[in-house]
Amino acid sequence: MEFKLEAHRIVSISLGKIYSARGQRGGLKLHKNLLVSLVLRSARQVYLSEPGCPPEPPPAAAGHPEEEPPPCPAAWAAEEPPPPPPQDEAGRDCQGPRPRRCCCGENRGGCAGAPPPPHCPRKRSAGERGQAGSPVKKPRREEEEPPPLPPPPPPSPPGEQEDMETGNVASLISIFGSSFSGLLSKEPKGRRRPPLDGGEAAAGTAPAEAAAEPGQICCDEPVLRTLNPWSTAIVAF
Amino acid sequence: MCRGLTPTAPLPKSPGRARGEQRVIHSQDDALGSAVLAVALHGAMTPGFGSLMQDVLWCFSQVKGTTDTGVTESDIISTVEFNHTGELLATGDKGGRVVIFQREQESKNQPHRRGEYNVYSTFQSHEPEFDYLKSLEIEEKINKIRWLPQQNAAYFLLSTNDKTVKLWKVSERDKRPEGYNLKDEDGRLRDPSMITVLRVPVLRPMDLMVEATPRRVFANAHTYHINSISVNSDYETYMSADDLRINLWNFEITNQSFNIVDIKPANMEELTEVITAAEFHPHHCNTFVYSSSKGTIRLCDMRTAALCDRHAKFFEEPEDPSNRSFFSEIISSISDVKFSHSGRYIMTRDYLTVKVWDLNMENRPIETYQVHDYLRSKLCSLYENDCIFDKFECVWNGSDSVIMTGSYNNFFRMFDRNTKRDVTLEASRENSKPRAILKPRKVCVGGKRRKDEISVDSLDFSKKILHTAWHPSENIIAVAATNNLYIFQDKVN
Numbered sequence: 001m002e003f004k005l006e007a008h009r010i011v012s013i014s015l016g017k018i019y020s021a022r023g024q025r026g027g028l029k030l031h032k033n034l035l036v037s038l039v040l041r042s043a044r045q046v047y048l049s050e051p052g053c054p055p056e057p058p059p060a061a062a063g064h065p066e067e068e069p070p071p072c073p074a075a076w077a078a079e080e081p082p083p084p085p086p087q088d089e090a091g092r093d094c095q096g097p098r099p100r101r102c103c104c105g106e107n108r109g110g111c112a113g114a115p116p117p118p119h120c121p122r123k124r125s126a127g128e129r130g131q132a133g134s135p136v137k138k139p140r141r142e143e144e145e146p147p148p149l150p151p152p153p154p155p156s157p158p159g160e161q162e163d164m165e166t167g168n169v170a171s172l173i174s175i176f177g178s179s180f181s182g183l184l185s186k187e188p189k190g191r192r193r194p195p196l197d198g199g200e201a202a203a204g205t206a207p208a209e210a211a212a213e214p215g216q217i218c219c220d221e222p223v224l225r226t227l228n229p230w231s232t233a234i235v236a237f
Numbered sequence: 238m239c240r241g242l243t244p245t246a247p248l249p250k251s252p253g254r255a256r257g258e259q260r261v262i263h264s265q266d267d268a269l270g271s272a273v274l275a276v277a278l279h280g281a282m283t284p285g286f287g288s289l290m291q292d293v294l295w296c297f298s299q300v301k302g303t304t305d306t307g308v309t310e311s312d313i314i315s316t317v318e319f320n321h322t323g324e325l326l327a328t329g330d331k332g333g334r335v336v337i338f339q340r341e342q343e344s345k346n347q348p349h350r351r352g353e354y355n356v357y358s359t360f361q362s363h364e365p366e367f368d369y370l371k372s373l374e375i376e377e378k379i380n381k382i383r384w385l386p387q388q389n390a391a392y393f394l395l396s397t398n399d400k401t402v403k404l405w406k407v408s409e410r411d412k413r414p415e416g417y418n419l420k421d422e423d424g425r426l427r428d429p430s431m432i433t434v435l436r437v438p439v440l441r442p443m444d445l446m447v448e449a450t451p452r453r454v455f456a457n458a459h460t461y462h463i464n465s466i467s468v469n470s471d472y473e474t475y476m477s478a479d480d481l482r483i484n485l486w487n488f489e490i491t492n493q494s495f496n497i498v499d500i501k502p503a504n505m506e507e508l509t510e511v512i513t514a515a516e517f518h519p520h521h522c523n524t525f526v527y528s529s530s531k532g533t534i535r536l537c538d539m540r541t542a543a544l545c546d547r548h549a550k551f552f553e554e555p556e557d558p559s560n561r562s563f564f565s566e567i568i569s570s571i572s573d574v575k576f577s578h579s580g581r582y583i584m585t586r587d588y589l590t591v592k593v594w595d596l597n598m599e600n601r602p603i604e605t606y607q608v609h610d611y612l613r614s615k616l617c618s619l620y621e622n623d624c625i626f627d628k629f630e631c632v633w634n635g636s637d638s639v640i641m642t643g644s645y646n647n648f649f650r651m652f653d654r655n656t657k658r659d660v661t662l663e664a665s666r667e668n669s670k671p672r673a674i675l676k677p678r679k680v681c682v683g684g685k686r687r688k689d690e691i692s693v694d695s696l697d698f699s700k701k702i703l704h705t706a707w708h709p710s711e712n713i714i715a716v717a718a719t720n721n722l723y724i725f726q727d728k729v730n
Contacts, residue, residue: 025376031464035626
């Protein structure tokens with residue numbers, strides 16, 4: 001699904017922006033980082049939602065009723081027992097053609113590795129979390145999300161409580177981190193997830209996790225480059 | 238064609254109106270004809286009457302700044318502001334400097350050359366600072382300049398960077414005392430025992446010197462980055478707004494400020510919106526507005542409570558669901574809010590539009606103007622190159638009939654509120670012959686590109702016009718294009 005590709009691209013761009021904002025002259029710009037975090041959340045919701053069911057049908061897709069959110073849960077239920085039919089959406093990790101699985105948007109031939117595990121559990125867990133609501137619900141969702149997730153957000157180190165600016169970003173990361181790592185914890189061990197999300201997980205485990213399954217590190221080089229310093233940035237926080 | 242003129246609501250005369258003529262306002266229903274007649278009768282020099290796009294021809298007047306292709310970042314102009322009479326024009330740049338231009342007196346010998354703006358004073362307003370506690374550098378970039386109304390021979394302005402507001406006094410000195418007893422002309426002290434004659438020092442003329450002195454420094458009141466300052470109509474107080482708080486100051490008191498708005502949540506993880514701009518009402522010293530990153534405007538009355546967290550009015554337009562995208566929140570963030578001179582309307586600028594709101598109607602704006610809607614399909618690229626975060630400003634003309642804002646490719650746009658016509662003009666060195674008339678520009682959205690049009694993909698997004706200013710009573714505009722300041726005037730017949 002192009003939306004997933006675009007969402008993935010936007011997520012990686014957004015993370016890069018948040019990371020590079022740390023070194024900016026004049027300190028963290030709260031307004032810009034807030035906007036980037038909102039985009040990140042939108043993109044993440046689209047990315048995690050069932051392929052073919054973007055929460056906000058863009059105008060271009062208005063003519064595809066089967067992609068409307070309401071029918072999606074039914075589609076999932078129907079799909080799970082049989083393997084999902086191969087469709088041309090590049091975002092489907094499950095049984096799509098090999099290069100597509102990498103979700104990096106290009107048909108990269110360099111993705112060697114084990115065959116993908118069934119994608120359905122991931123969808124199911126995403127489905128359990130509910131469809132991404134309208135943006136109006138986002139702030140509330142953010143408040144609802146942390147409690148059910150097993151790993152609590154990492155507390156800001158003492159002394160940084162006064163440092164509101166970096167504390168904001170740490171909070172933003174903890175919000176995303178907990179959500180991503182929460183998803184990670186529900187996944188089967190060998191599941192395929194883009195390293196992007198893996199990078200967002202609890203510090204230290206992400207690079208190791210990513211390194212443990214070299215075949216599954218297939219995303220764009222730029223994304224990978226931002227990942228490792230990104231996870232070390234989380235460690236620093 | 239020659240319909241009778243229909244003065245609907247004569248407005249009070251603004252200073253500079255020629256010979257007591259009354260301004261003619263045509264209502265929305267009047268045809269163009271009567272308006273054309275009005276301009277023809279009153280002439281293009283009618284101050285403040287910038288109403289008709291097709292009759293106001295904008296001409297190049299001056300450009301300030303270097304023509305070097307390599308622009309040092311510190312020369313980038315970050316704010317432009319006329320003073321209340323239009324005699325002075327101030328610019329601030331990223332290097333913390335303020336340059337003030339003064340309009341020269343119009344000479345009878347050269348009636349065609351309306352007063353040009355020449356450098357009057359240049360000074361370093363802010364220096365880069367370092368916050369040792371937070372290990373952060375504080376940029377010296379001047380975010381805003383606001384003039385105080387003139388009350389004596391000196392001029393006063395406020396300039397602010399991210400953290401500190403300063404009140405500057407700009408005054409002229411054209412005499413100096415000479416003939417001191419205890420020191421000689423070089424300033425060296427004389428030996429008192431060597432003095433045999435006493436004299437009274439006298440004031441002698443000297444070359445005009447303009448000096449700027451910082452009279453007040455208002456520091457340490459903002460944790461977040463200051464985005465706006467606004468002088469109150471009582472001329473005794475002003476406010477400064479950062480991302481989460483607005484503070485009220487008295488000009489005389491620098492060690493205290495009063496917090497009047499605080500939207501910081503108890504838990505910063507719940508932060509959903511920030512303050513993006515704030516301004517006092519031009520006449521009511523108890524009223525101000527502030528805009529947010531969510532596209533809302535709140536009007537507050539300081540008489541109701543000390544802390545104005547609860548608004549008196551809340552202006553928000555419901556979102557158009559067909560336009561939703563990943564970037565809807567970013568493009569709805571308001572980058573500038575300005576009261577009209579009359580105080581009846583507010584104008585807001587978000588990424589793609591300018592909106593005019595009536596203070597009496599909160600649920601939607603009364604007018605919406607598309608600045609560059611062709612960018613709507615390019616939001617992802619603009620997000621990638623950070624252009625989507627550009628904060629464009631908007632300005633009213635003196636009579637509140639025309640609004641202006643900037644765009645990319647050094648284009649700027651004017652919208653006539655009465656005729657609903659708009660024009661796109663360009664600030665470029667190529668169009669910079671003296672009194673050359675600016676040709677309207679057009680962006681070609683798709684399909685066949687006509688000869689003079691420019692296609693969306695050819696736009697230069699590094700050339701952005703964020704800051705513009707309009708003379709308070711005449712058709713003179715100042716447009717900041719990166720490190721150059723363009724001054725355009727309407728054509729003199």
